[in-house]
Amino acid sequence: MRRRNGINALRRLAGLALALLLGHGGTALAATDAAPAANDMAQRVAACIACHGRVGATSNAGYFPRLSGKPAGYLFNQLRSFRDGRRFNADMTYMVQHLSDAYLMEMATYFAGLDLPYPPVSPASDATPAQLARGRQLALEGDAARRIPACVQCHGAALTGVQPAIPGLLGLPRLYVSSQLGAWLTRERHALAPDCMAEIGQRMSTADVNAVASWLAVQPMPADPRPVAALPAPLPMACGGMPGK
CATH class of the missing domain: 1.10.760.10 (Cytochrome c-like domain)
Structure with a gap:
């Protein structure tokens, strides 16, 4: 029963998130519309925080990943993958299925620009x-x-x-x-x-x-947790998310 209530709660949050992402009053944001102001975007993605949190879960029992500070290109690719069927999560697909590439990039850029501290990582582990x-x-x-x-x-x-x-x-x-x-x-x-x-x-x-x-x-975060600008050597294999690398 507790698991079912949790799933239903997530679905309600997904519905709220969709309403916020598509625009107030349920009006869809067209790809040609002007990009929302930064403070407006913060309001529109507020429902994302309900699951992902502002800094992310650090408990071994947690599931939802941190979004803050990740590379914008990575976040954009993941949002597109949920929308286009490369990744599968019913709630995420429901939230982004009607959003344009331009709007998904606005979301990705917003989260990538957040510079928030990481909570301490618990060293506890049941691994041998x-x-x-x-x-x-x-x-x-x-x-x-x-x-x-x-x-x-x-x-x-x-x-x-x-x-x-x-x-x-x-x-x-x-x-x-x-x-x-x-x-x-x-x-x-x-x-x-x-x-x-x-x-x-x-x-x-x-x-x-x-x-x-x-x-x-269980690894601690380094003093500078930001993504680096480039690798010192080419990638060991071609990756679609990093064209030309």
Whole structure:
């Protein structure tokens, strides 16, 4: 019963968010309309905060990812993927299905521009030392035998993301990281072609997914948590979200 009530509450929030995103009084915002003022956008995306929070969840029991400070290109690509069917979440699809690219970019740019502190990360973990060691190996070294590049090769040495479209991996709930990696493993999540994360995810085992998610979830945020401007070397494989890289 508690789970059902929670789902119903999320659906009510999704309905409220759709009303706010499409415009006051339920009037749809056309792609040709002028971009909303910054304070108006803050009001329109307020419903997003109900699930994602202003700084994101840090508990291992949390699920919704932080939006604040992520690269605008990454957020824009995810919003488009929910709208266009590459990612699947009924509430997210319902909220963005009628929104134009221009409006989605306005939303992405708003959240990317928020400079909010990260809460302390709880070091508690029920992962075994062996699982954490495997997670650290995958994040920092990869697994050459299985053609799995290290997370740092794409997400930056500090794992805080890379402009314009690669997200950071720290400060995210373990459940969220493991579920997204698992969705690539099971071919339930897709990105713009070439879908590099789908290739990587399908080379990982369930044990790998749990290990790297557990290790990432307990890492402290660096002094500068912002995405870096560029990587020191080319990406190890082509990724559709980073054209020309």
